[in-house]
Amino acid sequence: GKSLVSLSLSSLRWSELAVEKGREQPWSDSRLSSMSPLLLFLLSLSSSFAFSPFPPSEGDVRHLYPQSSISILLQSHSHVLPYLLGWIENIDYPKKRLHLNIYLSPEAKEDTTREQIQWWKGQISSFFKSLSIHETSKLEGKSWQEHALVNARQLLSSFVLFWNGDDLPSNDRFLSRIFNKSRPLVSSLLLPPSSHLGRWNIKLNTQLINNNIDSNAKMDEIGIVEYPFILNLDLSDSTYLTFEKGNVRGYDGIDSPLSVFSFSARVMSIPLLVDRSISIGWHIDQSFPLEERRMMLCYLLSQLVVDHSSIPLPQSRSVRAPRPQKKKFGFEKIYVINLRRRPERRAIMQTICDVIALECEFLDATDGRSLPSSYTVTQLDSFIDPSTKRKMTNGEVGCFLSHYRIWEEVSSLGLSRVLVLEDDARIIDGAFKMINEMMEDIVKTRTNWGLIYMGRKRTKEHIKSDMWVEGIRHLSTVGYSYWTVGYALSLEGAKTLLGGNPLERMVPVDEYLPIMADVHPNEEWKQAFKSRSLSMFSIHPLVIYPHRYTNEEGHVSDTEDSQIHEKKRDEL
DSSP: OHHHHHHHHHHHHHHHHHHHHTOOOTTOHHHHHHSOHHHHHHHHHHHHTTOOSSOOOTTOOTTTSOOEEEEEEESSOTTTHHHHHHHHHTOSSOGGGEEEEEEEOGGGGGSSHHHHHHHHHHHHGGGSSEEEEEEGGGSTTOOHHHHHHHHHHHTTOSEEEEEETTEEEOOTTHHHHHTTOOSSEEEEOOBOOGGGTTOOSSOOOHHHHHHOSOTTOOOEEOSSOOSSEEEETTSGGGGGOOSOGGGSTTOOSOSOHHHHHHHHHHHTTOOOEEEOSSOOEEEOOTTSOHHHHHHHHHHHHHHHHHHHSSOOSOOOSSSOOOOOOOBOTTOSEEEEEEOTTOHHHHHHHHHHHHHHTBOOEEEEOOOGGGOOSSOEEEBOTTOOOTTTOOOOBHHHHHHHHHHHHHHHHHHHHTOSEEEEEETTEEEOTTHHHHHHHHHHHHHHHTOOOSEEEEEEEEOGGGGGGOOBOTTSTTEEOOOSEEEEEEEEEEHHHHHHHHHTOGGGSBOOHHHHHHHHTTOOSOHHHHHTOSOOOOOEEEESSOOEEESSOTTSTTOOOTTTSSOBOOOSEEEO
């Protein structure tokens, strides 16, 4: 039975190729009737071994790119569509060799997914072999997966790719590689967003989780097939695969299309495999509420901007990414400190703010190379950098003055709550949800605070000072820490920092903050500042990290890589 199906499908496929090529079919009805049974048998036999009666002409790539189908389920996915459709438009595969089948669930009515897809079809359908839109509510009781499978078989596709709208593809060469697999059934591993490690698209054992993506990895067997997965329809065993419970004898499990399909594969002794050899995109877990999934995408895009200087994913030419209204997330101002001679960093931070919908204000940083004449600065006599054993650099003076100017503005304008970011701030997934929850509890408990680290470098010997603050989500006490990559500042905190008169006895700003909170280990430095009453805390876990660390490629420091500020007192 399997061999007859294979012969029949192969003959039909070569007959279709002949029509596509514009030649007369070598086995038209009239000629078939006059052929001897032996000749008919030989023709069928040659077809079953995929031998065409015509050799491929120059420029004919059909034998390299088998006709295939892509089937995608969409629900409320308007936030993903610009990138998902952009991937399809830019895929490294001949469009005329692809059938696209898009399935719209009833949830697609809850946003603009349906309208966007209809518009996109009108703009792009002529580029593909076919492009069809199906309503899952009108499939006459069939699951969308079974409908897609039957449809792919009827279209004589060699492969069919099943994709879920919550997954974001990134590799435009994925099809060319995966469609050449000789295996009947393969799932591909998608990476979860960085803050949701462990939420993979596939249930992995410990060994697979630790191995992750590996270009030299062999296929690994898994328990149940998960999206995205490829089915090789040219292999005869795949003829018996199904998603419908009624099509399989002996199945007594749950009525889940993927469970039924996995069972039918085991009945046919078809292994369920996962391919970890190529990174193809990201998985956003469907168990999260829709609004959280939308924000996960925004944060994921912001991480890509940090790593690649721009969003490295092609956007659809017809369906553009929305620009939501920007917010301050409960702050009166969000400052981003940026040196004017670092426009590339400003561009990255501006894109991050656009993607996350962050209403920020850029502050031109004080440049250590050309310190202003409006401030008089005296270094603290006893200050020596603990690591490099040197005095302050001009870059560190400029950095301090940049933050100092913000403290002055907060105080003069009477701003009750601001967020201060440096231009190398990497904002993690869920940052502002945590910040909002923390601030909500601070207000509820009437907790006085001056400064809250959003990102910091903790020192090992002072981690024991970090204790949860009772009744406030995500808030921790804080010990001696480095960095000013991101922090929240209150009006009271700004006045306290200004009240220390730091320009008369300057130390680097990330030494000054723990001094003013009275948690600095250097007693001599602390004694230079009589009033040390800054109420300082930290969010936990941290929500901001630097773009690059000191030893990483691409790291630039305008404070460390700067000349020593020699004079104790300058009339600047």
